[in-house]
Amino acid sequence: MDLHLLNKEQKLAVEHQNGPLLVLSGAGTGKTRVLTSRFVFIVKNLKIDFNRIIAVTFTNKAANEIKERVNKELQHNIDSPWIGTFHSIFAKFLRKHSQLVKLKYNFNILDVDDQKKLLKQVIEFCKINNDINESIYLNEIQNLKDQKILPNEKLKISKYSSIESLSEVYELYQERLLEINGVDFGDILLHSYQILSNNEELRNTYLSYIDHILIDEFQDTNLIQYDLIKLLLNNKKNLFCVGDDDQSIYAWRGAKIENIINFPNEFACPVVRLTKNYRSNSAILEAASSIISNNKNRLGKELISFNNKIPDQKINLKSFYSQEEESLWVADSISRKFNENNTFGVLVRLTAQMRSIEDKFIKFALPYEIVGGPRFFERKEIKDVLSYLKLANSNEDDLAFERIINLPRRGIGEQSLKIIIDNARSNRISFIKSLEVLIDGNKLSPSLISKTKPFLDIIKKTKDLINKTSLEDLGIFVIEESGYLKMLENEKNRLKKIENESKIDNLKELVNALAEFENLDEFLEHVGLVNENQKKIHNNSIKLMTLHAAKGLEFDHVYLPGWEEGVFPSSRALEQNTSKSLEEERRLAYVGITRAKYDLNLSYASSRFTYGINNYSLPSRFLSEINNIEIESNNLISNKSSESRNKISLSNTTALTPGKKRMMEFLNKHKK
DNA sequence: AGGTAGGCGGTTTTT
DNA sequence: CCGCCTACCT
Numbered sequence: 001m002d003l004h005l006l007n008k009e010q011k012l013a014v015e016h017q018n019g020p021l022l023v024l025s026g027a028g029t030g031k032t033r034v035l036t037s038r039f040v041f042i043v044k045n046l047k048i049d050f051n052r053i054i055a056v057t058f059t060n061k062a063a064n065e066i067k068e069r070v071n072k073e074l075q076h077n078i079d080s081p082w083i084g085t086f087h088s089i090f091a092k093f094l095r096k097h098s099q100l101v102k103l104k105y106n107f108n109i110l111d112v113d114d115q116k117k118l119l120k121q122v123i124e125f126c127k128i129n130n131d132i133n134e135s136i137y138l139n140e141i142q143n144l145k146d147q148k149i150l151p152n153e154k155l156k157i158s159k160y161s162s163i164e165s166l167s168e169v170y171e172l173y174q175e176r177l178l179e180i181n182g183v184d185f186g187d188i189l190l191h192s193y194q195i196l197s198n199n200e201e202l203r204n205t206y207l208s209y210i211d212h213i214l215i216d217e218f219q220d221t222n223l224i225q226y227d228l229i230k231l232l233l234n235n236k237k238n239l240f241c242v243g244d245d246d247q248s249i250y251a252w253r254g255a256k257i258e259n260i261i262n263f264p265n266e267f268a269c270p271v272v273r274l275t276k277n278y279r280s281n282s283a284i285l286e287a288a289s290s291i292i293s294n295n296k297n298r299l300g301k302e303l304i305s306f307n308n309k310i311p312d313q314k315i316n317l318k319s320f321y322s323q324e325e326e327s328l329w330v331a332d333s334i335s336r337k338f339n340e341n342n343t344f345g346v347l348v349r350l351t352a353q354m355r356s357i358e359d360k361f362i363k364f365a366l367p368y369e370i371v372g373g374p375r376f377f378e379r380k381e382i383k384d385v386l387s388y389l390k391l392a393n394s395n396e397d398d399l400a401f402e403r404i405i406n407l408p409r410r411g412i413g414e415q416s417l418k419i420i421i422d423n424a425r426s427n428r429i430s431f432i433k434s435l436e437v438l439i440d441g442n443k444l445s446p447s448l449i450s451k452t453k454p455f456l457d458i459i460k461k462t463k464d465l466i467n468k469t470s471l472e473d474l475g476i477f478v479i480e481e482s483g484y485l486k487m488l489e490n491e492k493n494r495l496k497k498i499e500n501e502s503k504i505d506n507l508k509e510l511v512n513a514l515a516e517f518e519n520l521d522e523f524l525e526h527v528g529l530v531n532e533n534q535k536k537i538h539n540n541s542i543k544l545m546t547l548h549a550a551k552g553l554e555f556d557h558v559y560l561p562g563w564e565e566g567v568f569p570s571s572r573a574l575e576q577n578t579s580k581s582l583e584e585e586r587r588l589a590y591v592g593i594t595r596a597k598y599d600l601n602l603s604y605a606s607s608r609f610t611y612g613i614n615n616y617s618l619p620s621r622f623l624s625e626i627n628n629i630e631i632e633s634n635n636l637i638s639n640k641s642s643e644s645r646n647k648i649s650l651s652n653t654t655a656l657t658p659g660k661k662r663m664m665e666f667l668n669k670h671k672k
Numbered sequence: 673a674g675g676t677a678g679g680c681g682g683t684t685t686t687t
Numbered sequence: 688c689c690g691c692c693t694a695c696c697t
Contacts, residue, residue: 185686350684546685548684571684
């Protein structure tokens with residue numbers, strides 16, 4: 001390990017001996033480097049087996065990066081179940097101990113769609129008549145799980161939420177999950193927590209086994225994640241946390257910034273601050289610093305630029321009449337700078353902003369890639385085919401059964417399905433078992449038997465093939481034998497036919513993905529947890545993504561379009577209008593700006609086409625928070641006609657709202 | 673059982 | 688604006 005390549009503070013952190021330590025690591029200060037070096041240091045210098053180190057990261061990408069770097073430095077291919085995201089680490093843990101929470105080892109991890117479907121059924125079953133839809137329940141239940149609140153803790157639930165029926169729905173939802181041998185994301189952590197806190201002996205085995213715990217992105221941990229880690233922390237307290245309170249951007253998902261802010265007191269431990277920034281030029285760091293200094297709830301630190309190889313370049317700000325003009329400019333500007341050696345990132349607040357930018361990239365024939373975009377495994381055709389595999393693999397998967405019993409069409413409609421489900425409910429058996437029982441007992445009409453039997457046969461044959469053939473062949477078998485492929489190919493409608501061709505392509509892609517795995521369980525776990533499109537187009541393509549997805553990345557050229565009130569800060573944050581929600585948006589702005597090495601381009605558009613209507617908005621308040629920075633804004637209003645149009649839209653409202661005031665001030669400040 | 677027309681609601685951000 | 692759901696028709 002090249003310890004001499006680390007700076008003084010980094011070295012101090014990496015060579016820490018034992019006990020807790022907090023590393024406050026600002027943007028671009030070599031956080032991942034420190035974390036991986038620390039891992040290697042523990043193995044090499046502290047002589048600890050790598051299997052006894054937990055290293056938790058926030059994304060699968062970060063986990064892979066750590067694995068790769070550690071493998072390289074140790075010259076040894078380590079494959080530890082303890083390196084990964086919270087969810088992947090504890091999904092493995094849960095598979096091992098699933099029977100302790102009445103699950104089978106091959107439990108299914110539900111995605112949001114499945115969760116909603118299940119909740120909808122539960123709400124229907126409870127006969128609750130209110131206009132609260134399943135998404136609201138889903139959100140509330142997810143939040144309860146983040147807070148470690150169980151369905152039977154009715155008092156806590158009512159304290160937490162004003163929805164009366166919540167505890168009833170929550171309880172039944174959990175019952176159904178157990179029946180179908182499924183878990184949602186929250187359950188992975190909550191069940192693990194239950195197992196560890198209710199089984200003293202088991203916990204002690206883990207306590208004596210785990211020697212060191214490293215947590216990345218500590219500012220984004222929520223209550224249950226932190227408490228889970230503490231359950232695995234023995235009295236040596238070798239807990240090494242790396243994070244940056246200024247980059248906490250997941251409060252909406254339960255992340256508690258207090259975890260990092262209170263840590264030094266809680267553990268009475270030293271704090272190492274990394275403030276030497278090796279990424280950005282000083283203009284960018286000053287801009288980031290002037291914005292984030294408006295936040296009150298922070299530990300506080302200033303970054304100093306330490307890379308004089310980076311060109312000193314001014315920050316660029318552009319204003320446009322419409323989103324279309326803005327997108328056009330982004331593509332045009334990039335096409336002028338584009339070359340193989342530079343990296344480009346276009347970071348947006350909302351996924352909805354991507355489409356118009358994407359259009360322009362295509363027009364300019366620029367190679368681009370959407371990072372974390374539409375989820376491959378959540379596409380309809382993929383989920384359909386996967387349901388065959390899931391049902392064959394786990395007969396309890398009623399959601400899969402319902403999805404495919406009549407897909408492709410087998411003439412099994414609502415009424416027939418009702419017979420099967422009612423029978424399942426009254427006998428407390430799975431849907432597929434219910435169908436088998438009904439057929440065996442000759443309780444169905446001959447026509448229904450002849451329609452349902454082929455379906456059962458396919459599932460049975462698929463089941464028999466598992467572990468006897470390659471996953472690739474298993475996938476092909478299901479796609480062909482189920483009639484799914486034929487259904488796609490036989491489409492008469494011309495428009496749908498074109499659509500189906502791309503669906504068939506996606507199914508081929510699914511077969512390719514299957515080919516990379518050894519067994520079905522492993523593959524299904526991957527599907528449930530690693531929800532990303534792994535296809536890589538070009539190494540040097542422009543990366544288009546949300547600000548959230550950009551955390552941890554860096555680019556030579558960064559474009560941040562859409563700096564308008566209502567987009568950034570988002571309309572939700574403005575509705576809440578609390579310092580908490582606005583400070584989180586501000587941290588997001590900080591994350592965006594600090595992704596840039598030397599070329600930062602901010603822009604906003606006065607009008608945006610959403611829901612089929614033109615919406616007008618004012619420049620983001622964050623723009624006026626960038627002080628003492630020379631802003632190159634030669635194109636404030638793009639042309640004369642748009643200037644006059646802009647005036648009209650502004651004069652529509654007579655009251656001088658705070659936002660409008662800022663707009664006026666801003667226009668005056670940056671004129672000519 | 674299956675197809676289609678019109679109404680309505682939905683957009684943060686992700687493991 | 689788009690996609691999902693419901694109601695109604697074949």
